[in-house]
Amino acid sequence: MSLPEKAFPVSWDQFHRDARALAWRLSAHKEQWKAIVCITRGGLVPAAIIARELGIRVVETVCVASYHAYSEQGEMRILKEVAEPLLANEGADVLIVDDLTDTGKTAAIVRAMLPKAHFAAVYAKPKGRPLIDTFVTEVSQDTWIFFPWDLGFTFQKPIAEGQPG
Numbered sequence: 001m002s003l004p005e006k007a008f009p010v011s012w013d014q015f016h017r018d019a020r021a022l023a024w025r026l027s028a029h030k031e032q033w034k035a036i037v038c039i040t041r042g043g044l045v046p047a048a049i050i051a052r053e054l055g056i057r058v059v060e061t062v063c064v065a066s067y068h069a070y071s072e073q074g075e076m077r078i079l080k081e082v083a084e085p086l087l088a089n090e091g092a093d094v095l096i097v098d099d100l101t102d103t104g105k106t107a108a109i110v111r112a113m114l115p116k117a118h119f120a121a122v123y124a125k126p127k128g129r130p131l132i133d134t135f136v137t138e139v140s141q142d143t144w145i146f147f148p149w150d151l152g153f154t155f156q157k158p159i160a161e162g163q164p165g
C-alpha cells in the first residue's frame with residue numbers, strides 16, 4: 001500500500017459545509033435540473049445534501065468502481081447504468097454529483113453517458129478539474145482526501161515525532 005504525499009482529512013461538519021457551499025454555487029446557475037445522478041458510492045452523500053438544498057426530488061445512481069485498495073486505481077467497472085428516461089436529451093436536465101474528481105477517469109465515463117449534464121463535485125484535483133463544471137475546493141494531485149465515512153478516531157502522534165506519509 002503506497003501512502004500519498006499529503007493527507008487532507010475531512011470531518012462530517014466540514015463535508016456538510018463544503019457540500020452546502022457547492023449547492024450555493026449551483027443555485028447561481030439558471031438551469032433547473034429535474035434530477036440528480038449521483039456516482040456511487042462517494043456521490044451519495046453530497047447528493048443528499050444538494051437534493052435537499054436545491055429541492056430536487058429525483059435522485060438516480062450510476063455505479064462505477066475503480067479504486068480497489070486505498071489510493072490504487074484499477075480497471076473501471078460500470079456496475080449499474082443510468083435509467084433510460086434520464087438519458088433523454090443527452091442529460092440536459094440532469095445534475096451529476098460526485099464527492100471528488102481525481103484523475104478524471106470516472107468523470108469522463110459518466111460524462112460520456114450524459115454529455116449535456118452539469119457535473120458537480122465537492123473536491124477536485126488538477127487532472128480531473130477540466131472534466132467537471134462546478135466544484136468547491138481544489139487540492140494538489142499528490143494529496144489524498146480522507147472522507148469522514150472512511151475515518152475513525154485514532155491516537156495521533158505529536159507532529160514533532162514525525163507524521164506518516
Ligand SMILES: O=P(O)(O)OC[C@H]1O[C@H](OP(=O)(O)OP(=O)(O)O)[C@H](O)[C@@H]1O
Binds near residue numbers: 043101
Ligand atoms: O477521478 P478518478 O481518478 O476516477 O477518481 C474519482 C472517483 O474515485 C472515487 O470513487 P471510487 O471508484 O473509489 O468508489 P467509491 O465512490 O465507491 O469510493 C471517488 O468517489 C470518485 O468517484
Ligand code: HPA
Binds near residue numbers: 143
Ligand atoms: O483522494 C481521494 N480520496 C478518496 N477517494 C479517492 N478516490 C480517488 N481519489 C481519492
Ligand SMILES: [Mg+2]
Binds near residue numbers: 039040042043098
Ligand atoms: Mg466514487
